[in-house]
Each structure stands twice: as structure tokens, then as C-alpha cells.
Amino acid sequence: MAASLGNGERFGDFEILEEAGRGGMGVVYRARQISLRRFVALKVIAPEVSDQPDFRSRFVRESHLAASIDHPNVVSVHAAGEIDGLSYIAMQWIEGTNLAEAIKEGPLPLDRLVAIGEQMCGALDAAHATGLTHRDIKPGNILLRRLGRRDHAYLTDFGIAKRQEAAGGTELTQAGSVVGTINYMAPEQIQGQAGPSSDLYALGCVLFEAATGKRPFERESEVATMWAQMNAPRPRPSEMRSGISPQFDEVMQRALAIEPADRYADGAEFAEALRRAAAGVPLPPPTERVAPPTERIAPPPPPPTQPTYGDPRPELRTAELPGEPGGGGPSRGLIIGGIVALLLIAGAVAALALGGGGDDKGGGTSTKSSTTTTTTTTTTSSTDSTDDNGNSNGQSVAAARKEIEGLLHSYEDAYSNADLNAMSALLTDDVIRFGVVAGGCGERKGKQAVLAAYDEQFQANGPLDYTLTGLTPQAITVRGAVASSNLGYQIGGGSSGTIDFQFARRNGAWLIQRINASCG
Known part of the structure; x- marks a missing residue:
């Protein structure tokens, strides 16, 4: 349970003004930084998160990386540290709303969502250049500040960000965990292999929802939603809302491609495609991207649920898979079972050790998976191929x-x-x-x-x-x-x-x- 601070309470150099929100990582407060006389979004990390082994050293490293992102569409990190045993991070306070609230009012006009999408593409390129993968791109993490007749969009909450895998790399979350929001998770992220292309895929899901008011792969259950992300035909926005151009359909088809190598190479290429779609200009041919061949195994029939394109329901959020006994939210047994089922469907896992009975409450004697043996490469290419693209000056x-x-x-x-x-x-x-x-x-x-x-x-x-x-x-x-x-x-x-x-x-x-x- 996250520690609660009362209004008017002092927390180091910060005065708590009000609680702004809470989630699995901790509580966010609107606060005033006393020494600099400015408002900040103060995120106090839940003790059960910060008490994990090596959390503090990793938290400091990742905070430094997040603070190094200097981009007008990324919420600035002002400070991070520990006070009275509580880890915190202080960020730029944005007065406004978020994209999730905007979507509740109805689908966005194409020119508005394209403007937001362009800004997020730039923000993601800046984050990826520092070596960070966000892993939780969703409407609630895109803040909107209205400036006249336009939006200034900000990407926030690098709370579960991951340093891109390389020798010596580390993760803010435990190795082996799958973290994110299921409705926006790329197929490779569901399999625990998130990279920059996963963030661009998630942004595609967000823009699809902003254009139609409906999530592209939402189904009746978490397992069915994950199956759809990995296997279902890619939907077209024009099937769900009239007036959407074929060019925008084409942009979404590529953004939501199952294979990372079939998506946009980076945010700049994605943004250019969005601009062309908004202007009704034909899209250029895809940039050739070389990836090692993958062996695809035909999946079995999908779970017996149909797409549900009604009013959006609450986001389906994964839990961190290994470790602690379950709390609220989706049951650990269901999530673990769903991940395992999907990996087996894709033909990727030969053995995944899950101890215990796996009851719906996620209790019992379930243990961490001790061995995962990959026998066939399926929906994703290797990290090297999906993260690296031929550069713009023609050098391989x-x-x-x-x-x-x-x-x-x-x-x-x-x-x-x-x-x-x-x-x-x-x-x-x-x-x-x-x-x-x-x-x-x-x-x-x-x-x-x-x-x-x-x-x-x-x-x-x-x-x-x-x-x-x-x-x-x-x-x-x-x-x-x-x-x-x-x-x-x-x-x-x-x-x-x-x-x-x-x-x-x-x-x-x-x-x-x-x-x-x-x-x-």
C-alpha cells in the first residue's frame, strides 16, 4: 500500500497540496517545491515497490536517464531521491487534461489527433535515443495542455520504463516480468521482449482509439485480447467510423503490424505518414528493413469471444508476473495462464515451470518460472533486428x-x-x-x-x-x-x-x- 501524505504536509523541499492520482507504482501529488517556488507532480513510490532488491540503485540510474530526455513533448524530471525512506520523483506539473479524458468526449477530428500523434512520435524518438523504452504508452499517459486552438501534448510516466537491452543493461522492473497495459501491448511485449518498436505500436493503438473511440483489439477477456494482439487481422478505422480516409487506414495497418520489422522504422517516419494521411497525399513505399527469417506456425482458432466495439471499458492492465502474492486487479493466475497460453499458441515455449495449483486468487505455491526454452521463433524478430534500422544516410x-x-x-x-x-x-x-x-x-x-x-x-x-x-x-x-x-x-x-x-x-x-x- 502506498504511503499517504496529507494536504499541507512537508515532504523534504516539497509542500503537499493535494493528491492527483494513484496507481501500482505509488501516489502522485500536486505539490509546491518550496525552494524554487514552482508546482510539481510529486510521485512517491509505494514501499512494496521500492523495497524490492536493488530497486534504489536502479531507480536512480533510470531517473538520470529519464531526466536526460530534453524534449518539449516529454514531461521534465526535476528531482529524484529518497526522503524518510520513501523514494520519490518530482516532475513538471502540467495544467490540463489527458487524452483518455478527451476520448471520452468522442472521437477526435483527424487534424487534432494527427497533431497529437506527431508530437508523441518526436517524444518517443527522444526517449529511444537515450536508450529508454517507455512500455506503457496509453491515452492516460499523454497529457494535453490547450494553447489557443491547439494541444500541446506531453508524454509522462516513465515509471515502468526499461533500458533497451544490451550488455550491462538493467530494467526498472524485475527481469522476466511482463508489464504494460494489455489493450496497447505489442505482440513482442506480451512475450516479454519490449523495444522501441513496441512503443510505436502502442501509439498506433492509441491513435486508432482516438480516431474511432474504440480500442482496436479489445475483447471480452484479457486472454482473448492478448490473443487478438498477436494473431487477429489488423482492423481498419474506417470500418468503425465513417469519414476516415484510406490513407489513415493504411497508416494504422502498418503501425499495428504484428512483426516489428513491418512497422515504421522510427517516430519520424510514423509522423511523416500521419502528416501525409491528414493532407490526403499518397504514402511513400515502406522503408526496406532487413530482418532474419522467422518460422511462423499457424495458430489454433481464437478463443470463443468476438470483438466488442461498444463503449470503452476500463483498461486491462497486466500485473508483474513473478513474485508476490496477488492483490487487487486481474488475478495473477489468470494473467500468468494467459501469457503461457499465448506463448504456447505461438509455438514459442517448450517448457514454462509454474508451480502450485494456480487458483484464481493467485495464491497457493506458484513460483517463478525456472526455465523457458524457445524452440521456434514466432511473431517477433530478434532484439537486434527489431531495434536497429538502416540509417538515413544510407550506411548499413x-x-x-x-x-x-x-x-x-x-x-x-x-x-x-x-x-x-x-x-x-x-x-x-x-x-x-x-x-x-x-x-x-x-x-x-x-x-x-x-x-x-x-x-x-x-x-x-x-x-x-x-x-x-x-x-x-x-x-x-x-x-x-x-x-x-x-x-x-x-x-x-x-x-x-x-x-x-x-x-x-x-x-x-x-x-x-x-x-x-x-x-x-
Whole structure:
């Protein structure tokens, strides 16, 4: 149960004004940050969440990454930490409503939903460039502030965000859990393999609902809804609402494709398709995306339920699968059984150990799955293929990875030799670095400030053998002219930690644009 703070109560530098909402992760308050005299959305994490092993260290790392997203359509993170044993995150307060409330008033005009969709595409590209996958894109997480006759949309709640998988990567939720909102979950996310393409799929579901007032795959039960996400023919908005153009139908067909490789390569491509659909302009042919062949097994007939395109019902939300005894919401037994049934339907799982009787209340002696053996690749491609797309300047993913791998080896050499000139050649002029600085941890912006921070370290320690651990081509995610990698580092025989890089292609060469290094 989340801790409750009363109106007028002080919580560190914050004064609680009122409760704004609560969910599985904790309680959100409208609060005033006293020192800076500004309103914030203060999210206090539920103790049962923050008490999980390693939560605090992971929470700090992911908060740093979320705070690094600098985009006008992403809610800003102002602060994060712990007060009196309670973890919190303070975010920009948005005065307005959310898309879920707007949809309750009826389907949105095409020009309005396209404008919102374009903004969310940009927000997702910015998040993905930092190495974060949101995993819970839904109408309630899109805030709307009305500015004159238009909406300014904000993406919020990275509470279950996941760092994209790579060597040394971590998740904010426990490994093996499936988290999200079922009505908006991509097929691969249902199978525990969420990536950037999953977020774009979820946005497609959201825009479909905004256009029609109906969720594209909603069925009578959680299991039937998940089955439909993974297997059912993709519906067309024009079948549910008159006046929708064939171009918008085409955009939704691609956005909701079962295979990640058949969807839009990134938010920019999705946004361009939306603009063309709104203008009635023919859509360009899909960008060719190379993915390894997949063996598809014909699924059995669907569960005996039909689409229910009536008034929207409450969202179907998954629970975190492993671990604690069940509480409210959908029963753990049903959700686990549904996930297992779907994986078996897809032909992906040979063995999934679920102990105990699995009663409807989710109690008994159910245990974590000890072994999952994949025998056949089904609805998803590998993470490498679904996350990485040929970039906009024509360089192949393999060539980009090879160049970036060489760049990182040069970074190792420059650090090991305490060579500032060599380090300077690897950085963009607007590089940002978070890591060790004089007096502790801190952020430096711009090449000169970043080089000064390295100089402090080199002066204090001299040349030391510096190694990036987990550095392989597969640890590098390439998306157009940006890329990222999550690695570990080892300095001499002593300190070690994690380090996240973001890269940008400038004037035909890859350079380091951002560094987030653990310190302390």
C-alpha cells in the first residue's frame, strides 16, 4: 500500500497540496517545491515497490536517464531521491487534461489527433535515443495542455520504463516480468521482449482509439485480447467510423503490424505518414528493413469471444508476473495462464515451470518460472533486428556498428593514456557527460567543460588501464543518425561501474554526444 501524505504536509523541499492520482507504482501529488517556488507532480513510490532488491540503485540510474530526455513533448524530471525512506520523483506539473479524458468526449477530428500523434512520435524518438523504452504508452499517459486552438501534448510516466537491452543493461522492473497495459501491448511485449518498436505500436493503438473511440483489439477477456494482439487481422478505422480516409487506414495497418520489422522504422517516419494521411497525399513505399527469417506456425482458432466495439471499458492492465502474492486487479493466475497460453499458441515455449495449483486468487505455491526454452521463433524478430534500422544516410547497420565499436575502442585508448587531444576528437561540440567530477558526481555540458572534467580525473589519477566491458557490435543500437550503447567499465584493477553512451553522426562520422557514467 502506498504511503499517504496529507494536504499541507512537508515532504523534504516539497509542500503537499493535494493528491492527483494513484496507481501500482505509488501516489502522485500536486505539490509546491518550496525552494524554487514552482508546482510539481510529486510521485512517491509505494514501499512494496521500492523495497524490492536493488530497486534504489536502479531507480536512480533510470531517473538520470529519464531526466536526460530534453524534449518539449516529454514531461521534465526535476528531482529524484529518497526522503524518510520513501523514494520519490518530482516532475513538471502540467495544467490540463489527458487524452483518455478527451476520448471520452468522442472521437477526435483527424487534424487534432494527427497533431497529437506527431508530437508523441518526436517524444518517443527522444526517449529511444537515450536508450529508454517507455512500455506503457496509453491515452492516460499523454497529457494535453490547450494553447489557443491547439494541444500541446506531453508524454509522462516513465515509471515502468526499461533500458533497451544490451550488455550491462538493467530494467526498472524485475527481469522476466511482463508489464504494460494489455489493450496497447505489442505482440513482442506480451512475450516479454519490449523495444522501441513496441512503443510505436502502442501509439498506433492509441491513435486508432482516438480516431474511432474504440480500442482496436479489445475483447471480452484479457486472454482473448492478448490473443487478438498477436494473431487477429489488423482492423481498419474506417470500418468503425465513417469519414476516415484510406490513407489513415493504411497508416494504422502498418503501425499495428504484428512483426516489428513491418512497422515504421522510427517516430519520424510514423509522423511523416500521419502528416501525409491528414493532407490526403499518397504514402511513400515502406522503408526496406532487413530482418532474419522467422518460422511462423499457424495458430489454433481464437478463443470463443468476438470483438466488442461498444463503449470503452476500463483498461486491462497486466500485473508483474513473478513474485508476490496477488492483490487487487486481474488475478495473477489468470494473467500468468494467459501469457503461457499465448506463448504456447505461438509455438514459442517448450517448457514454462509454474508451480502450485494456480487458483484464481493467485495464491497457493506458484513460483517463478525456472526455465523457458524457445524452440521456434514466432511473431517477433530478434532484439537486434527489431531495434536497429538502416540509417538515413544510407550506411548499413553493420557498418555503423563497426564504426561505433572502433570509436569506443579509441575512447578506451584516450582514457587509458590520459590523452585529452585524442578524447576531444571523439566528442561532439555539444556533448553532455554525467559522472565523476571534483567533489562527487555531476553533469558537464559542452566539449570544453567535459574535457575539463576528464582533465581533473587524469591529473588526480594519471594514466590507468580503462576497459569497456560487454562491448560487442550487438551491444550497439543504431536508429538512423543516432545510436546508443549500455556497457560496463573497469579502471585498472579497482573501480568499475556502468556507462551509457549516445552517439550522433556528424559530417559523415560517428561521435559521442552523451555519456552517463555511474560514480560513487
